[in-house]
Amino acid sequence: MYFKKNKLFIEKVEGLKIVKKFGTPTYCYSRSKLKNNIKNFQKNFRSINPLICFSVKSNSNLEILKQIKRSGIGADVVSKGEMLQALKAGIPPKKIVFSGVGKKSEELKFAIEKKILLINAESESEIFEIERLAKLKKTNVNIGIRLNPNIDAKTLKKISTGKHEDKFGLTEKAFLNILKNFKKSNFVKVKCLSVHIGSQITDCKPYEKMINVLDRIIKKSNHLYDYVDLGGGMGIQYEKKTKLFNYKRYNSIITKFLKKHKVKIIFEPGRSIIANSAVLFSQIIYIKNTSKKKFIILDAAMNDLMRPALYGSFHNILPLIKSNKKNKKIHDFVGPVCETTDKFLSVKEFSNLKEKEYVAISDVGAYGMSLSSNYNLRPKASEIMIENKSSKVILKRQKLNNIV
Ligand code: LLP
Helix, strand or coil, X not given: CEEECCEEXXXXXXXXXXXXXXXXXXXXXXXXXXXXXXXXXXXXXXXXXXXXXXXXXXXXXXXXXXXXXXXXCEEEECCHHHHHHHHHCCCCHHHEXXXXXXXXXXXXHHHHHHCCCEEEECCHHXXXXXXXXXXXXXXXXXXXXXXXXXXXXXXCHHHECCCCCCXXXXXXXXXXXXXXXXXXXXXXXXXXXXXXXXXCECCCHHHHHHHHHHHHHHHHHCCCCCEEECCCCECCCXXXXXXXXXXXXXXXXXXXXXXXXXXXXXXXXXXXXXXXXXXEEEEEEEEEECCCEEEEEECCCCCCCXXXXXXXXXXXXXXXXXXXXXXXXXXXXXXXXXXXCCEEEEECCEECCCCCCEEEECCCCCCCHHHCCCHHHCCCXXXXXXXXXXXXXXXXCCCHHHHC
């Protein structure tokens, strides 16, 4: 995304042309950005040759998953729906891992039938259920057990998953006990130690601590694991002031770990692959001036992009046509939903804007569309893929007929 003569472009297509052609609100992806993100992720960890499983919860659009497949990476899914979508995109079952604290019997059964690589279990009851199903099918099932390493990921509290107070995984003690109990099972084979401590992590230290815990657990386990699944969580730069995640350092920490333990590493990145490949285009419906501020009322709302309302997270906003004049007043970019938290951003000044003009909300590729809802009975936005000079619909705008 860049400005040329004050006009915003995605690859070689002018933003204004996209909104005129497809309407708003619209999620708009750049294929080359997505491809580059995948390539960079692969390059960053080339020396350890991991299995990369894209976290489908961050974005489950079929066209995006097809690109994931074409780039040779697998999928991390958390529901039967996501598993079906990954399979539909052509991702081989042997590159699919299934995570989540509450997998239903029917979902586990489906995963077993499809012979996916691993089911990452998060409780003893879940492993009993997998064992019961495997027995019924007279087969054996490869599982991972998720550890809760009690580590503060130093990220937003609401997206931290690796502390004992969080519902995820098992404590070290429970983990080792369960491992002992299932070691001799004929139906459940513990192949993987899995972990995921949180999302939008920008500091390498929590990962370093996590690896130390894994090292300790493996030593205590007296068990041969084929895989260690490190989850995802690598952060991106939503704001310029955010420091870049140090992949080199993380890679070298893992390299040291692999000298002691001969396992295949699995990653489950979502955000780092897809977040900065998309913007959300929106039209300004009204501008309301008060003595204190300007409310820029957009046609996109918290139902389209939930992150600012849910986590107070930052997404930059850009005009589609930059004006040379700046308006020095507080601008609150808000949506039409009847909630005070339906606000995207507040800035002290902004390029001059008029009603009916358009803006682009940045870095919305991860947990944007996938977290969207029909709140206020608003139809879900469309999704567009840009590739060089071409643009195509990759998800049609929901029709009111389908929800009313
Ligand atoms: N693996 C597991 C087991 C996970 O729970 C998650 C994310 C990931 C991988 C992918 O993490 P990533 O690389 O995308 O950070 N909705 C929130 C983020 C929730 C993340 C949930 N788990 C947000 O919009 O920030």
